[in-house]
Each structure stands twice: as C-alpha cells, then as structure tokens.
Amino acid sequence: MRVMAQMAMVMNLDKCIGCHTCSVTCKQAWTNRAGTEYVWFNNVETRPGLGYPRRYEDQDQWEGGWVRKRNGRLALRAGGRFKKLLSIFSNPKMPSIEDYYEPWTYDYETLVRAPASDTFPVARPKSLLSGENMSIEWSANWDDNLAGSGEHAATDVMLKDIGEKVKLEFEQTFMFYLPRICEHCLNPSCAASCPSGAIYKRSEDGIVLVDQDRCRGWRMCISGCPYKKVYFNHKTGKAEKCTFCYPRIEVGIPTVCSETCVGRLRYIGLMLYDADKVLEAAAVEDDHDLYESQRSVFLDPNDPQVQREAAASGIPLDWVEAAKRSPVWKLINTYKVALPLHPEYRTMPMVWYIPPLSPVVDIIRDTGHDAEDKGNLFAAIEALRIPIGYLANLFTAGDIGPVDAVLRKLAAMRAYMRDINLGDEGDDAIAEAVGMSGTDMYEMFRLLAIAKYDERYVIPTAHAEQAHALEELATDCPVSEYGGGQQDLFGEGSGTPTPVAVENFRMLQDRQTADHMPENPMKGRVNLLNWDGKGRPGGLFPAREEEDRR
Amino acid sequence: MDTFLWVVFPYLCLATFVVGHLWRYRYDKFGWTTRSSQLYENRLLRFGSPLFHFGMLGVVGGHVIGLLIPTAWTDFLGIDDHAYHLVAVIGGLAAGIATVVGMVILIYRRRTVGPVFSATTNMDKVMYAFLGAVIVLGMWNTIAGSILNLGGEYNYREGVSVWYRSFLAFQPQPELMATAPIGFQLHAFVAFVLFALWPFTRLVHVFSAPLGYLTRPYIVYRSRSTDRLGSTPPKRGWDRVG
Ligand code: SF4
Numbered sequence: 001m002r003v004m005a006q007m008a009m010v011m012n013l014d015k016c017i018g019c020h021t022c023s024v025t026c027k028q029a030w031t032n033r034a035g036t037e038y039v040w041f042n043n044v045e046t047r048p049g050l051g052y053p054r055r056y057e058d059q060d061q062w063e064g065g066w067v068r069k070r071n072g073r074l075a076l077r078a079g080g081r082f083k084k085l086l087s088i089f090s091n092p093k094m095p096s097i098e099d100y101y102e103p104w105t106y107d108y109e110t111l112v113r114a115p116a117s118d119t120f121p122v123a124r125p126k127s128l129l130s131g132e133n134m135s136i137e138w139s140a141n142w143d144d145n146l147a148g149s150g151e152h153a154a155t156d157v158m159l160k161d162i163g164e165k166v167k168l169e170f171e172q173t174f175m176f177y178l179p180r181i182c183e184h185c186l187n188p189s190c191a192a193s194c195p196s197g198a199i200y201k202r203s204e205d206g207i208v209l210v211d212q213d214r215c216r217g218w219r220m221c222i223s224g225c226p227y228k229k230v231y232f233n234h235k236t237g238k239a240e241k242c243t244f245c246y247p248r249i250e251v252g253i254p255t256v257c258s259e260t261c262v263g264r265l266r267y268i269g270l271m272l273y274d275a276d277k278v279l280e281a282a283a284v285e286d287d288h289d290l291y292e293s294q295r296s297v298f299l300d301p302n303d304p305q306v307q308r309e310a311a312a313s314g315i316p317l318d319w320v321e322a323a324k325r326s327p328v329w330k331l332i333n334t335y336k337v338a339l340p341l342h343p344e345y346r347t348m349p350m351v352w353y354i355p356p357l358s359p360v361v362d363i364i365r366d367t368g369h370d371a372e373d374k375g376n377l378f379a380a381i382e383a384l385r386i387p388i389g390y391l392a393n394l395f396t397a398g399d400i401g402p403v404d405a406v407l408r409k410l411a412a413m414r415a416y417m418r419d420i421n422l423g424d425e426g427d428d429a430i431a432e433a434v435g436m437s438g439t440d441m442y443e444m445f446r447l448l449a450i451a452k453y454d455e456r457y458v459i460p461t462a463h464a465e466q467a468h469a470l471e472e473l474a475t476d477c478p479v480s481e482y483g484g485g486q487q488d489l490f491g492e493g494s495g496t497p498t499p500v501a502v503e504n505f506r507m508l509q510d511r512q513t514a515d516h517m518p519e520n521p522m523k524g525r526v527n528l529l530n531w532d533g534k535g536r537p538g539g540l541f542p543a544r545e546e547e548d549r550r
Numbered sequence: 551m552d553t554f555l556w557v558v559f560p561y562l563c564l565a566t567f568v569v570g571h572l573w574r575y576r577y578d579k580f581g582w583t584t585r586s587s588q589l590y591e592n593r594l595l596r597f598g599s600p601l602f603h604f605g606m607l608g609v610v611g612g613h614v615i616g617l618l619i620p621t622a623w624t625d626f627l628g629i630d631d632h633a634y635h636l637v638a639v640i641g642g643l644a645a646g647i648a649t650v651v652g653m654v655i656l657i658y659r660r661r662t663v664g665p666v667f668s669a670t671t672n673m674d675k676v677m678y679a680f681l682g683a684v685i686v687l688g689m690w691n692t693i694a695g696s697i698l699n700l701g702g703e704y705n706y707r708e709g710v711s712v713w714y715r716s717f718l719a720f721q722p723q724p725e726l727m728a729t730a731p732i733g734f735q736l737h738a739f740v741a742f743v744l745f746a747l748w749p750f751t752r753l754v755h756v757f758s759a760p761l762g763y764l765t766r767p768y769i770v771y772r773s774r775s776t777d778r779l780g781s782t783p784p785k786r787g788w789d790r791v792g
C-alpha cells in the first residue's frame with residue numbers, strides 16, 4: 001500500500017444556477033492575459049449542449065484519455081510514445097481555434113472618435129488574433145440555457161444512444177448546468193502525453209501542474225486530455241491549465257471558483273488513496289465497473305491501518321485528520337451520492353458531481369403533482385428514462401444503476417426533510433427505503449443544504465514549516481508586468497515569469513479567520529486570486545449610489 | 551581576408567552559438583518553446599510542417615555524414631566514389647525537395663493567414679530569411695554541382711568537408727574553403743550567420759527534441775521543492791534561517 005493524498009472537489013449540480021460567476025472570477029484571477037483570451041480553466045456548460053470546446057466528449061474524434069488494450073493494459077487512445085513523437089510536427093488531434101472560438105474585442109475608439117454624422121457610429125468586433133474585422137459566430141457559451149438547442153443540442157455527444165427518443169420528446173425537455181474544471185486525475189493522460197515531461201502531479205496534494213519552464217509547446221497534452229482542460233497559450237507558446245489555485249490551497253483557503261460560487265455548491269477536501277492500485281483500477285474491463293473500481297482505490301482515513309501506512313508514506317498527521325473531516329470523502333464514500341465525470345476515459349478524475357434531481361422535480365411540478373412526495377418522485381425516476389440515461393452517460397459510462405440510486409437518495413431526502421420542516425417527526429421508513437438511517441439522512445441534508453464554510457472546505461495547509469515560506473513572495477515587485485524580458489526579440493512572454501502569487505498569503509489566511517476587516521486591505525489593487533470574499537476592496541464593485549449622492 | 555572569412559568569422563559564430571544557448575537557457579527557459587501556431591491554422595500546417603521537419607532531419611543527417619565522415623573511411627568500407635555520390639544525391643534531393651516544398655507551404659501560410667502573420671516576431675522574419683537562404687543555396691549546390699555539373703567537377707568531400715573537420719579540430723585550413731566554388735562558400739557563410747542567430751530565435755526548440763519521452767514513466771510526480779520555497783528563488787542575501 002502506498003498512501004497518497006489528493007485534493008478533490010465535489011459539486012452539487014442541483015444547486016448550480018448557471019450564473020458563471022465561477023468562470024468569470026477564475027478568468028480574472030488566472031487567464032486575463034493576452035494569449036489566454038479563449039482559455040476557461042473553469043467553464044459552465046448547459047446540458048444537453050455541446051460543451052467547450054464543442055463536442056469535446058467525442059473521443060472517436062479527439063482521441064483523448066486512455067483505452068484498455070486487449071491484453072488488459074492501458075494505452076493512450078491517441079497512440080503510444082513513438083506515434084506521439086512522429087506526429088509532433090503537426091498534432092493531428094489538436095482542436096483548432098474554431099473548435100473553441102476566435103476571441104474578439106470591440107473597436108470602442110470609433111464611438112468616441114467618429115465625426116458628427118446622422119447615423120450612430122458602431123463599435124465593430126475585431127479579432128484578437130489577427131486584428132481584422134470579424135463576424136461573431138460562436139463563443140464559449142453559445143448554447144447557454146439551451147439557446148439554439150433545436151440546432152445544436154441534438155448533436156450533443158452524450159445523447160448518442162438516446163438520440164432518437166429525445167428528438168421525439170423534445171417538448172419534455174430538461175436542462176441543468178455542468179460547471180467544469182480540470183479533474184486533477186489520479187491517472188492523468190495529459191501528463192502521460194507530454195513529451196517533455198513538463199506536466200507533473202504534485203506528490204503532496206495531487207494537483208496537476210504544467211512546469212512553464214519545461215514546457216516546449218509540443219501540444220500533445222491538449223489532445224491527450226479527454227476533458228480538454230489543457231489550453232495552449234498562443235502568445236507564449238506554452239500549455240496552461242487549471243491550477244486548483246494551488247497558492248490558495250497551500251495556505252488552506254479554497255479555490256477562487258469555490259470561494260465565489262453563488263450557489264455554494266462546491267466542496268473541497270482531501271482523499272487518501274492507494275497509489276499502487278490506481279492503474280489496476282483504471283484498467284478494469286467493463287466501463288460500468290469503473291465507478292466502483294475508482295471508489296475501491298480510496299482509503300478510509302478512520303482505519304488505523306491506513307493511518308499507520310499514511311504515516312509511513314510521510315503524510316503529516318494534520319492531513320490525515322483533515323482527510324477524516326473531508327466533505328468529499330463523506331459525499332463519495334459515506335453517502336455515496338457523488339459520481340465521477342466520464343469515468344470511461346479512465347483517467348480517474350477527482351472532481352466529482354452529485355447528479356441533479358431537478359430535471360425530475362421540474363417535470364413533476366410542471367404536471368401539477370406534488371414534487372416532494374416520495375412516491376411521485378420514485379415513480380418519476382422510474383419513468384423518466386431520458387434524463388436518467390443522459391446523466392448515466394455523463395457520470396457512470398451509461399450505467400443507470402448508480403445514477404438511479406443517487407437520485408433516489410436525493411428524492412428520499414426531499415421527502416424526509418419535508419416532514420421535518422412541517423414540524424413532524426422524520427419518517428425513518430423513507431430513509432430506510434434507500435438504505436440509510438434517519439440520522440444519516442439528516443446529516444447528509446445538513447452537508448448538502450446548510451453546511452458552513454468550514455465544513456464545505458476542509459483544506460489542511462501545506463506543511464507548517466513550508467507555509468511560512470510563502471511570505472517570501474511578498475517581497476516581489478508586482479510592477480514587473482507579466483513576462484517582462486525581451487518581448488520583441490523572442491516573442492511574448494519571454495524572460496523569467498512573474499510568480500503567480502504577489503501578495504502575502506499568510507496575511508490572507510489571518511484575515512480569513514479575523515473577526516473584522518482591516519482598513520484598506522489590498523491597497524486598492526484588486527487581485528482576485530487573493531480575494532477571500534470578505535469586504536469590498538476598492539475598485540472591485542462600482543460605488544454604491546447612495547454613497548455617491550451623499 | 552580568407553583567414554577572416556573561414557577562420558575568425560566561423561569561430562565567432564560558433565562561440566555565439568554556444569554562449570548564446572547557455573545564456574538563453576539560463577535566463578529565458580520560459581521563452582524556450584516551439585511557439586507553435588497550430589492553434590490558428592491547421593489545414594496548411596498539416597502538410598507543410600511534417601514535410602519540412604522530416605525533410606530537415608534528412609538534410610541534417612546527410613550533412614553529418616557528408617561533413618564528418620572522411621573519404622578514407624568510406625574507401626575502407628569499399629564504397630567507391632560513384633556509389634557514394636549516387637546515394638548522397640538521391641537522398642539529398644529527396645530530403646531537400648521535401649524541405650523546400652514544406653518551407654514554401656509554411657512561409658505562404660505565415661504570410662497569408664492573418665493570425666499567424668500577426669504572431670510573427672521580427673526575429674522570426676530575420677530567421678526565416680537566413681534559413682531560407684541557406685536551404686536554397688544548399689539545394690543549388692546539389693543540383694548545379696552534382697547533377698548539372700556547372701562550373702566543373704568539385705568534390706566537396708576533399709574540400710569543404712576537410713575544412714569543416716579541421717575547423718572543428720581547432721586547426722583550421724582556410725585555403726580549402728577559399729578554393730571552393732562560390733556556391734559552397736555562400737552556403738557555408740550564410741549557415742554560419744544562421745548559427746550565430748540560432749540561440750536568439752525559436753530554433754532553440756531543436757535542442758528540446760523530447761527523446762526522453764521514450765523511456766520515462768508516463769506519469770511524472772514531483773514534490774514542492776524543499777531547497778527552495780515559493781515560486782521564486784530567494785534574493786541574494788536572503789538566506790533561510792533554520
Ligand atoms: S482533466 Fe486535468 S489532470 Fe485530467 S487529463 Fe485533463 S488536464 Fe490532465
């Protein structure tokens with residue numbers, strides 16, 4: 001047994017309102033630079049829909065992730081090492097900018113500069129790649145809220161087996177949002193595809209990062225990741241990906257997307273797992289077994305033997321303690337309501353999802369029935385094969401069973417809590433119908449519905465004697481802009497990179513736990529990477545109107 | 551003059567090449583990349599880039615054989631001059647044509663595809679000019695010298711190659727170059743300019759050919775480094791205590 005720790009996330013899809021706050025704040029923190037205009041480390045997709053980049057889930061086309069060979073071993077779907085090196089001069093599977101979208105801005109200057117005339121001047125869209133006028137035909141979220149779904153949604157890859165039926169019953173349509181970040185996989189195919197070995201998995205917390213100094217721009221990771229969560233910075237010529245906000249995680253505060261999530265639906269915590277079993281688990285024969293086999297890799301932090309092995313593997317005690325309190329562990333293993341996204345890619349993803357009950361609830365409510373009645377809900381889960389089949393295609397490689405079980409638990413929780421909210425005793429029979437006790441059901445409800453910050457995010461700091469070192473970053477001068485160096489000569493981004501963290505994160509952590517706000521905490525410079533959700537740093541929001549009038 | 555052209559100047563270029571790379575690696579690892587433009591455009595690149603690069607690998611291989619292996623060795627193996635040149639010309643032509651066709655496609659693409667053109671730095675343009683010149687001159691030497699036999703018989707293996715080996719051995723014999731045909735002289739001269747420019751262009755990516763990929767384990771694990779904390783090395787004078 002080789003115990004390793006993994007920082008993991010669970011998202012409760014029922015609570016996502018599709019506001020895109022997470023995407024926008026992530027962009028502000030990480031990808032608001034030239035070359036990353038089209039890069040969304042976090043994006044929120046409307047499902048059914050095409051996703052970003054368009055139809056990324058069609059691995060027949062993109063060949064991302066792993067496949068199980070006949071001899072039972074795993075191989076990269078796009079081919080082994082030799083094939084990778086031979087196609088290095090032109091990666092045949094790399095999405096082009098049209099599969100994402102061509103980034104643009106508007107020519108605002110004409111609005112100000114245009115001479116007086118009878119017609120209003122227009123700010124025309126200009127491509128950020130070529131500077132030419134362009135017509136906008138697609139973007140990161142073109143099919144938001146099923147926009148144009150008559151045209152697009154039917155080509156959703158996940159409708160593959162159920163396509164016919166859906167077209168017939170499109171009036172009974174359903175919809176939910178799927179926020180996505182990098183999965184920080186246990187068996188990352190992006191890292192396996194990188195010829196330079198620049199992508200690595202941190203052995204402390206499992207975060208998958210691209211070493212910007214070692215990346216040589218071979219672009220194999222971009223096609224290697226089945227979730228298409230590595231992007232190519234077209235200005236610096238290097239790959240970039242979601243960092244799980246590691247500078248924040250190191251001091252124990254959640255990622256920017258979690259911090260700012262309006263629905264408070266994200267949970268972050270540690271998972272302990274047996275690194276020796278990962279490959280074996282990722283190579284089980286039947287796609288349908290992948291969900292269970294991945295769960296079997298996780299180790300119970302309450303098990304004394306696991307604790308001994310963890311200590312032997314050098315995992316600090318406070319991390320094991322954090323793993324015990326991990327909300328992610330509870331959702332995945334205790335309540336078993338979280339499911340992995342696309343386990344069939346065999347990368348062992350570590351951002352899991354609680355599938356939404358809302359498509360079912362909505363339909364019951366629309367037909368005028370009681371959407372909190374256990375009987376109605378169970379009957380509907382039984383009857384609504386299309387949403388269920390769709391969710392199964394997303395989360396269990398098409399296996400209806402686990403999705404069905406989760407939805408039943410969520411439905412039972414609704415019914416159980418209705419009784420309590422109406423002042424009655426909870427009916428334990430409801431809980432037992434889905435194999436849980438009344439207390440468990442209530443605890444699960446608490447975690448899903450009203451858990452506070454400290455319960456949703458259980459993040460041990462990077463080991464104490466290392467954490468203080470982050471203070472060193474505060475001595476860096478934030479004025480040296482991104483890149484610096486010899487831009488004209490070698491192209492954008494040459495020179496030594498500016499470190500991602502330019503403020504003092506230790507100070508941030510203190511603020512996080514302080515009772516009231518210090519004056520002018522950020523010296524007027526808003527850096528969302530460091531914003532902890534407290535207070536209103538100047539410049540983040542427009543001035544309040546009343547204040548203005550006074 | 552000959553001494554300058556075929557002794558001083560080549561050594562200057564070689565020194566720039568070596569020191570330049572050391573400097574660039576030391577101070578600009580972040581800028582060390584292929585600067586691929588595949589994201590912008592793929593239809594032309596899909597043909598142009600493999601043609602050019604595989605052609606180029608052939609050309610480089612041919613140069614290594616032609617320049618570094620003395621005639622005596624091939625004689626010893628019993629390969630006569632005629633057979634050698636037949637192989638060299640056919641191989642060289644095939645690789646050369648692939649390179650030139652690929653290069654033409656790539657340069658056409660770079661000029662006509664808007665996003666690719668606007669991502670082209672001045673240094674890129676200079677580099678393209680010299681690289682193109684070297685390739686065209688090299689092709690000319692092959693075609694004019696070996697096939698059309700313009701300007702009489704010239705066996706570079708007794709001239710240019712010997713000079714090149716003497717140059718690498720730091721016992722240069724400039725007279726060998728001075729008597730070579732003008733085509734060879736130009737080709738060598740421009741090539742040395744290109745070597746001097748090399749470390750300052752995107753050509754550095756040649757030295758990152760990721761052969762280690764064939765042997766390393768698929769998944770790389772790394773610890774946060776313990777000798778250095780945070781993402782920047784500490785400033786001088788700020789040593790850690792304890
Ligand atoms: S989801 Fe993240 S860790 Fe997994 S393969 Fe893609 S980029 Fe790599």
Ligand code: SF4
Binds near residue numbers: 015018019
């Ligand atoms: S911020 Fe939260 S609620 Fe809003 S889109 Fe993102 S995940 Fe959904």
